[in-house]
C-alpha cells in the first residue's frame with residue numbers, strides 16, 4: 241500500500257539533462273497581484289460577466305424549487321391545476337438560463353482572448369527591449385514555448401479563475417441557504433463533508449503545482465531541441481547526425497511524457513477521492529432524510545428537492561477544489577513568464593539624453609576594457625584610438641582577438657566595463673539608444689535578411705524612403721540589375737534569412753540597405769569573408785562607394801580593403817599591439833606584417849602601394 245501511494249505521488253524522474261533555465265518559485269497571490277493590473281482594460285466587461293455569473297445560479301435555484309412545488313402540489317395530491325403554470329415557468333427559466341449561459345460563455349472567451357493577446361504582445365515587446373546579450377544566453381526554443389504556451393495559462397489564473405471562483409462561491413452560498421431553509425438538521429449533516437473536500441483540495445494543490453512546473457520546463461526543452469535542430473537542418477544532414485538529433489529530441493520528449501504522467505497521477509486521483517466522499521455523504525443524508533420524512537418534519541418534495549440541491553452543491557464545491565488545482569498548475573507557467581518580464585536590459589537610454597541629430601561622426605575609443613557578463617576573462621583590454629569623421633579605420637587581428645566585440649560596443653549592444661566610447665565628444669551612454677543607432681549603418685559577415693520582399697529588406701534601413709531612393713541605393717550597391725531580373729523584381733520574397741538569394745546577392749542587398757540609411761558611421765564586420773573571390777570583387781566597388789565620406793570601422797581578417805584605410809589597428813588577444821598605416825605596419829614587420837604575408841605571399845617583395853588592389857580576392 242505505501243508503495244502504491246509512493247508511486248502515485250512520485251515526481252517525474254530527472255533522467256534527461258535540464259535544458260532550460262528554471263524560474264524562481266512564487267506564491268499564487270504574488271502571481272495574481274502581478275498580472276491583475278493587465279486585466280484593467282477589461283474590468284468593465286469582467287463586472288458584466290460577474291453579473292451574469294450571479295444570475296445563472298439564481299435561475300438554477302428557482303428551477304429546482306419548481307421541482308419541489310411540482311411534487312408537493314401536483315404529483316402528491318394528483319392535482320393537474322397548477323401544472324401549466326409550473327411548466328410555463330420552467331420553460332421560461334430554461335430559455336433565460338440558455339441566453340445567460342451563451343452570453344456568459346462568449347463574454348468569458350472574449351475577455352480571455354483579448355487579455356491573452358495583450359499579454360502576449362507585451363511579453364514579446366519586452367523581449368525586444370532586452371539587450372542582445374540576453375539572446376546570446378537564452379535558448380530561443382524555451383523562450384518561444386514561454387511566449388506561446390505559458391502565457392495562456394495566466395489567463396486561467398487571472399480571469400477565468402476569478403469568474404469561476406465567484407460563480408462557485410455564489411452557488412455554494414445560495415444552495416446552502418436553501419438547504420438550511422428546507423431542513424437545517426439535514427443541512428448540518430451534509431455540510432460536514434465540505435471542510436473535508438477543502439482539505440483534500442489543499443493537499444493536492446502543492447503537488448500539482450510541482451508537477452506542472454516540471455511539465456512546463458520539459459515542454460520548453462522540447463521546443464529548444466526542435467528549434468536548434470531544425471534551424472541547423474543542413475549541417476545535421478551533411479554530417480549524418482539525423483539519428484543523434486532524433487535521439488536527443490526523443491529523450492526530451494520522453495522526459496515530457498514522464499512529467500505529464502506524474503502530473504496526471506496526482507490530478508486524476510483527486511476526482512475518485514472526491515467521488516467516494518460524495519457517495520458516503522449522500523448515503524448518510526438519505527438515511528437521516530428518511531428518518532425526518534417518517535417524523536413528518538419534511539415533505540417528500542422537500543426531501544427530493546433537498547437531494548437535488550445537495551448534488552448541485554457538490555458541483556461548485558468540487559469545481560472550487562479542481563479550480564485550486566488548475567490555478568496552482570497555471571502559476572507554474574506564470575512563474576516562467578514573470579521570469580522573462582523581470583529580465584532587465586543591460587543597456588538603457590539615459591533619463592536625460594544629450595540630443596543627437598545627424599552626428600559628425602568623430603569616434604573616440606578611450607581605455608576601453610570589457611568582458612562578457614558571466615565570463616571570467618577580459619575580451620578587450622585598454623583599447624584606445626580615435627577615428628576622425630569620414631575616415632576609415634581597419635581593425636585587424638587573429639580569430640577571437642575581440643574585433644566583433646568592438647563593433648558590439650560601438651552599437652551599444654553592451655557597455656564597456658571601464659573607459660568610454662565617445663561620439664562627437666560625448667559618451668555613447670549619454671545618447672538615446674535609438675538616436676545613436678540611427679547614426680550607424682552595418683554590413684555584417686553573414687548578412688541578416690528579414691523574411692520579406694527585397695524592397696522590405698532595403699527599406700528596413702530607412703522605412704520612409706521613396707521608391708526612387710530605394711532604386712538608387714540598389715544601383716549604387718550593384719544590386720539593381722539582378723533584382724530586376726528576378727520574376728517579381730523588388731517584390732520578390734527572399735525566404736527565411738534570405739535563403740533564396742546567393743551570398744553575394746544578399747551582401748549587395750545589405751549594402752543597399754546601409755546605403756539608403758545614409759548614416760555618418762558605418763560598421764563593416766568582415767563583409768566579404770563568406771564570399772568567393774569573384775563575388776568579393778563584385779561587392780568591393782559598391783562597398784567603397786558606401787564608405788566614402790563616412791566614418792568607417794572595417795573589421796577584416798583577410799585584410800581586404802584594409803590596405804588603403806587611414807589607420808589600421810592590430811588587435812592581439814584583446815589588446816592593441818600595433819597601430820598605423822599599412823606601409824608603417826609592414827615596415828614594423830610584426831603581427832600585422834605576418835598576417836599580411838600569410839594572405840599575400842606573392843606581395844612579400846613588392847612595394848606596399850599596390851597591395852590594396854591585389855588584396856581584394858584574398
Ligand SMILES: Nc1ncnc2c1ncn2[C@@H]1O[C@H](COP(=O)(O)OP(=O)(O)OP(=O)(O)O)[C@@H](O)[C@H]1O
Nearest residue numbers: 376612615619638639640641642643644645646797
Ligand atoms: N556572447 C559572448 N559571450 C561570451 N563570450 C563571447 C561572446 N562572444 C564572443 N565571446 C568571446 O570573446 C572573444 C572575442 O570574440 P570576437 O567575436 O570579438 O572575436 P573576433 O576577433 O571577432 O573573432 P573572429 O575573427 O573569429 O570573428 C572570443 O574569445 C569569444 O569566445
